[in-house]
Amino acid sequence: MEFGKKIPDVYYRRREAVYAVVLEKNKKVAIIVQNGKGFLPGGGLEIGEEQHTALKRECMEETGFIFELNQYVGHAEQYFQTRQGEYLMNNGYFYTGSFGEFVSQPVDDDHKLLWMEIDDAADILFHSSHVWAVKKACRAGKA
Template identity: 45%
Template sequence: MQAKHTFGKKDPNKAYIKRPAVYAVIFNETMDKTAVVQADSRKSFLLGGGIEGEETHIECLKREAIEELGVEIKIKQYIGYAERYFFSTKEYKNYLGQGYFYICQLGKKICDPIEEDHHLIWMEIDEAQRKLFHEHQSWAVKTALELSRQNDK
């Protein structure tokens, strides 16, 4: 059984909507920067998002890569699972974000992004860990970097 990493604080008096999602941690070749999707709101996220219908993790990641950046991606390694309790100020709802994280590699650009307010930013690892909007995504970057370094040995 995989270890569960939980971020945010659960209020026992509130109901939370479960939101399963899949995210990609993508490093550049020198492993000093990671790909971050920045929305026009200036918030930073990992590439990825909510699983739709009966999508597999791979199908979800590939769809999100096209929607957000217009690129293909290659899924290399599963990182782990982490959750985050949070209140969406955009939707005014309480969520339990259930994140499944993968180390991925960017492929070729195949179209313009569908989500025009999303932009690819290459960010230094430390900066990304500070600026990612969701703590479980920061955890995933740190964990992916450790796994990648172990694999290079």
């Protein structure tokens, strides 16, 4: 799937990333809010890092919880421009799972973990690819 507006003749830096769709049975989803914008837990892969390893590391850094991976949801490319003006193509892979044991405080003070109703989360998620992944996971009953 492809999301965002790709501007012709603009160079987009490719960013490999992985994200967690964590749903509760009452149809709430885990969202990380940073500077008023919502994102699924996850982020960029480090050089040579496997997707599952990166997802567990990112979830730990952002939430303090151990992430227990369940199933693959899908892949999406998101084209956008950062606040700093850089053009990125976020090459994202999405997985369902759950949070296990809480083991430490999140690394970043500006990251807040919220549980939101699915419809409300769709309004705050910054990337349309994240909304797509949440809806796809809900439809498939993968969480």
